[in-house]
Amino acid sequence: MFQWISRLVLFIVIFLFTFTAYAVSGINLPYGVTPTSREIYDLHMACFYICCVIGTLVFSILIYSLIKHRKSKGATAVHFHEHLGLEIVWTVIPFLILIGLAIPATIVLKHIHNTDRSALTIKVTGYQWKWKYEYLDQGISFFSNLSTPQDQILNNAPKGKWFLLEVDNPMVVPVNTKVKLLVTADDVVHAWWVPELGVKQDAIPGFVNENWFYADKIGTYRGQCGELCGINHGFMPIVVQVVSQVDFDKWVKLHRPNAGNEANQTLTMKPLSEKELMILGKAQYDKSCGMCHQATGLGLPPSFPPLKRSRVVTGPLDGSIAFVLTGVPGTAMQAFGQQLNNKEMAGVITYIRHAWGNDKIIINHKQPIIVQPSDIERVRRKNL
Amino acid sequence: MTDAAVYTQDPDSHEEHHGPEHGFKRWLFTTNHKDIGTLYLFFSFIMMFVAGAMALLVRVELFEPGKVLLNPEYFNQMTTMHGLIMVFGVIMPAMAGLANWLIPLMIGAPDMALPRLNNWSFWLLPFAFAMLISTLFMSGPAPDFGWTFYAPLSTTYGPKSTDFFIFSIHLMGASSILAALNIVVTIFNMRAPSMAWMKLPLFVWSWLVTAFLLLAVMPVLAGCVTMMLMDRHFHTSFFNAAGGGDPLLFQHVFWFFGHPEVYILILPGFGVISAIIPTFARKPLFGYRFMVYATAVIAILGFVVWMHHMFTTGAPIAAQLYFMYATMLIAVPTGIKVFNWVATIFKGSLTFETPMLFALGFLVMFTLGGFSGLMVALVPSDYQYRDSYFVVAHFHYVLVSGSLFTIIAGVYYWLPKWTGQMYNERLGQLHFWLTTIGMNVTFLPMHFLGLAGMPRRIPDYALQFTDFNQICTVGAFIFGFSQLIFLYIILKASFGKRTYQVSNQVWEGATGLEWTLPSPVPYHTFETAPVVP
Numbered sequence: 001m002f003q004w005i006s007r008l009v010l011f012i013v014i015f016l017f018t019f020t021a022y023a024v025s026g027i028n029l030p031y032g033v034t035p036t037s038r039e040i041y042d043l044h045m046a047c048f049y050i051c052c053v054i055g056t057l058v059f060s061i062l063i064y065s066l067i068k069h070r071k072s073k074g075a076t077a078v079h080f081h082e083h084l085g086l087e088i089v090w091t092v093i094p095f096l097i098l099i100g101l102a103i104p105a106t107i108v109l110k111h112i113h114n115t116d117r118s119a120l121t122i123k124v125t126g127y128q129w130k131w132k133y134e135y136l137d138q139g140i141s142f143f144s145n146l147s148t149p150q151d152q153i154l155n156n157a158p159k160g161k162w163f164l165l166e167v168d169n170p171m172v173v174p175v176n177t178k179v180k181l182l183v184t185a186d187d188v189v190h191a192w193w194v195p196e197l198g199v200k201q202d203a204i205p206g207f208v209n210e211n212w213f214y215a216d217k218i219g220t221y222r223g224q225c226g227e228l229c230g231i232n233h234g235f236m237p238i239v240v241q242v243v244s245q246v247d248f249d250k251w252v253k254l255h256r257p258n259a260g261n262e263a264n265q266t267l268t269m270k271p272l273s274e275k276e277l278m279i280l281g282k283a284q285y286d287k288s289c290g291m292c293h294q295a296t297g298l299g300l301p302p303s304f305p306p307l308k309r310s311r312v313v314t315g316p317l318d319g320s321i322a323f324v325l326t327g328v329p330g331t332a333m334q335a336f337g338q339q340l341n342n343k344e345m346a347g348v349i350t351y352i353r354h355a356w357g358n359d360k361i362i363i364n365h366k367q368p369i370i371v372q373p374s375d376i377e378r379v380r381r382k383n384l
Numbered sequence: 385m386t387d388a389a390v391y392t393q394d395p396d397s398h399e400e401h402h403g404p405e406h407g408f409k410r411w412l413f414t415t416n417h418k419d420i421g422t423l424y425l426f427f428s429f430i431m432m433f434v435a436g437a438m439a440l441l442v443r444v445e446l447f448e449p450g451k452v453l454l455n456p457e458y459f460n461q462m463t464t465m466h467g468l469i470m471v472f473g474v475i476m477p478a479m480a481g482l483a484n485w486l487i488p489l490m491i492g493a494p495d496m497a498l499p500r501l502n503n504w505s506f507w508l509l510p511f512a513f514a515m516l517i518s519t520l521f522m523s524g525p526a527p528d529f530g531w532t533f534y535a536p537l538s539t540t541y542g543p544k545s546t547d548f549f550i551f552s553i554h555l556m557g558a559s560s561i562l563a564a565l566n567i568v569v570t571i572f573n574m575r576a577p578s579m580a581w582m583k584l585p586l587f588v589w590s591w592l593v594t595a596f597l598l599l600a601v602m603p604v605l606a607g608c609v610t611m612m613l614m615d616r617h618f619h620t621s622f623f624n625a626a627g628g629g630d631p632l633l634f635q636h637v638f639w640f641f642g643h644p645e646v647y648i649l650i651l652p653g654f655g656v657i658s659a660i661i662p663t664f665a666r667k668p669l670f671g672y673r674f675m676v677y678a679t680a681v682i683a684i685l686g687f688v689v690w691m692h693h694m695f696t697t698g699a700p701i702a703a704q705l706y707f708m709y710a711t712m713l714i715a716v717p718t719g720i721k722v723f724n725w726v727a728t729i730f731k732g733s734l735t736f737e738t739p740m741l742f743a744l745g746f747l748v749m750f751t752l753g754g755f756s757g758l759m760v761a762l763v764p765s766d767y768q769y770r771d772s773y774f775v776v777a778h779f780h781y782v783l784v785s786g787s788l789f790t791i792i793a794g795v796y797y798w799l800p801k802w803t804g805q806m807y808n809e810r811l812g813q814l815h816f817w818l819t820t821i822g823m824n825v826t827f828l829p830m831h832f833l834g835l836a837g838m839p840r841r842i843p844d845y846a847l848q849f850t851d852f853n854q855i856c857t858v859g860a861f862i863f864g865f866s867q868l869i870f871l872y873i874i875l876k877a878s879f880g881k882r883t884y885q886v887s888n889q890v891w892e893g894a895t896g897l898e899w900t901l902p903s904p905v906p907y908h909t910f911e912t913a914p915v916v917p
Contacts, residue, residue: 026837027832029768039764043764047758047762047765051755055751062729062748065732066734069665069730069731071735077665077731081670082671083727086723098712102712105708109704109705109708112767153450154451159450163846164449187541189631193771200768201696205626205631206626224839228530230537231456233456233841234842234843300457303457303524
């Protein structure tokens with residue numbers, strides 16, 4: 001019995017090790033691309049090796065006794081059950097080892113807390129279930145949503161390489177720049193975590209926490225929300241693109257709101273055809289609504305009510321628009337007025353009014369199905 | 385405690401005249417510490433299968449990327465309920481069951497000091513858990529905010545069933561407080577006259593310390609959930625930033641309860657191990673005094689380290705440094721315990737019956753969990769580990785070995801004493817090996833997952849985490865289904881036909897008052913105080 005079992009254990013151990021070596025990309029912390037992540041990595045490895053040494057010591061004594069001091073091998077117990085010297089030794093030595101670990105940890109921590117002399121400040125706000133990035137000095141502000149299609153999550157389509165780790169609008173930062181993050185949340189507690197940057201900062205409503213990173217390598221770095229924040233906690237990834245200063249300046253120029261802001265505004269007010277609205281609306285629905293209300297419009301009641309045959313959707317138009325603009329406080333239904341522009345909003349509402357047989361009910365009620373950006377603007381004004 | 389106690393049953397005692405009542409009344413109205421201990425243990429056993437099944441559902445969902453079985457909302461309910469039931473419905477009642485059974489026997493008392501209170505503290509539990517589990521069958525979602533139920537996710541954004549959760553926590557808290565009170569009073573007042581403090585078995589010592597921890601922190605938890613209730617229904621804003629409240633206050637209050645709670649879950653287990661290892665090493669416990677001191681020091685330090693669960697919340701550096709140092713300090717008394725157990729084994733005369741196997745499994749895996757605990761204590765590294773699978777791996781190594789393994793070890797160890805039946809040793813060993821293999825296959829890869837960047841509590845994950853998650857799921861099923869062997873062993877010992885007589889001492893190396901009593905233990909014991917050598 002014993003032999004059989006020990007063989008099995010051996011087999012499993014060998015299996016695990018070989019499996020690990022062949023199949024898996026990451027089994028350790030990433031070394032990362034910031035000074036912080038590297039210091040953390042070194043501290044982590046130092047602590048790991050110290051644990052290995054202590055473990056080897058303790059377990060060798062244990063294994064030695066387990067083999068040598070068996071009753072079946074004729075071992076008799078010695079009467080030896082107190083030794084002050086030994087107790088002092090194994091109190092003092094671990095204490096000294098701990099001091100040895102605490103010193104580097106303190107130094108690294110001091111470094112992490114130094115947010116001085118940052119060149120770029122980005123405010124990061126966690127929402128159920130997306131991130132908002134505001135470049136305070138550049139005046140750029142946008143939301144960053146999961147961009148993996150629902151079809152991949154529901155196994156109806158092959159999964160892409162960055163399944164669940166891809167977003168529509170990544171955070172873009174220049175390389176070799178100290179970026180200060182001001183992290184907060186709009187609803188519940190979230191955490192902004194990108195392992196390769198060595199940053200994890202809780203986003204807590206009512207608090208603004210500071211953190212920073214200095215990426216010295218161009219590339220795309222991915223992370224996820226690190227604090228349970230509700231049903232779609234697993235579906236709000238973070239993507240940070242570190243680009244050269246030149247590319248960053250170009251990006252800023254492209255996204256700066258004042259350049260052509262007026263034109264932008266009139267552009268979003270231009271009436272659109274039904275087909276345009278539907279295409280725009282479907283895409284926006286998948287991004288902003290589909291995670292909760294589902295592609296089928298059936299939602300996940302009672303937390304997420306269905307939109308199919310919903311009274312809010314099929315009711316008077318202005319009420320419908322106002323509902324999406326202001327949301328329902330204290331629930332996952334956010335005030336999308338701040339998140340979507342008139343054009344996007346018109347598209348999404350048109351799509352919802354059109355889909356799942358809602359159009360038939362709305363026609364019966366003699367209400368319009370198609371919503372134009374001007375309708376949104378009208379309701380926006382009324383609600384302000 | 386070095387020599388076998390010399391107490392023998394008084395031949396003139398009338399114990400056999402006061403047998404238990406028959407039928408369900410025996411269990412409903414019982415004030416007998418042995419019956420109540422049995423109730424606690426069976427309750428916790430049932431709950432273990434309930435919460436274990438939930439864990440298996442979680443593991444099925446995580447078998448591969450994409451939706452497998454559960455939608456994210458139900459997934460969150462499963463992780464939440466698994467955690468809550470395992471902590472409050474499995475480990476704590478099982479430890480209370482062991483305490484009820486063993487403390488009077490170990491200190492030479494006829495029963496617990498407050499027997500009726502004892503009945504009540506057990507019978508609160510089935511109602512508390514009926515209420516908690518009933519939320520799964522309500523029309524809205526059951527609690528789905530994790531077992532740590534951080535505000536405002538559990539207050540403003542919590543489902544309607546949160547109120548049932550709050551009241552069930554209140555009931556569990558009342559039950560624990562009453563049980564702890566009873567244990568403190570029993571140990572202080574009911575010891576046999578010759579049972580000096582420094583002769584107390586370590587199990588009694590660790591339960592005494594644990595009971596004080598319970599008395600200190602369960603009211604804090606009750607206060608915490610009461611504030612939640614107020615926020616949800618009476619327009620207060622303790623935790624609501626929009627109303628001038630503080631979401632961080634919740635975390636402080638919760639972890640001021642939560643960290644000592646961890647020691648509530650493992651300290652009694654330390655006591656069980658300190659009974660088992662000397663028995664099967666046939667050598668007295670090494671460094672008894674230091675073991676007692678270390679237990680007390682762990683408990684005291686346990687009160688002043690709660691913020692190490694909150695290193696990423698934006699705490700000022702001074703607070704982080706203090707809590708890091710204090711946390712690291714806990715490694716010292718914990719190390720003392722491990723070293724003393726190893727020294728007890730060293731130069732003993734070892735045999736490897738099932739209780740000893742589980743004790744050794746505990747020793748090895750708990751040490752591993754302690755190592756990852758030291759790593760998590762370092763604030764900078766903790767930035768990377770926090771809320772990742774590394775933490776999941778860490779606390780399962782500590783709690784599965786420190787609590788579950790020690791409980792199982794204790795049950796195997798005292799089962800012959802309780803039932804008069806020896807379990808099947810081959811089956812017991814099979815149970816140990818499958819459990820240990822399953823446990824390690826489940827939780828070892830989680831370290832790697834966490835380091836590679838997988839957050840905990842996500843129902844779906846990126847492709848690079850697939851391999852390890854599949855190993856974890858396979859391990860979880862081995863781990864879970866091997867508990868059926870344990871179920872069979874327990875049922876056979878409790879209800880099966882008695883095959884042969886078990887001696888009083890049961891184990892060759894066992895010492896202590898409980899081993900001077902016949903097996904099975906009579907319904908009433910130590911009506912006259914025994915003399916402790």
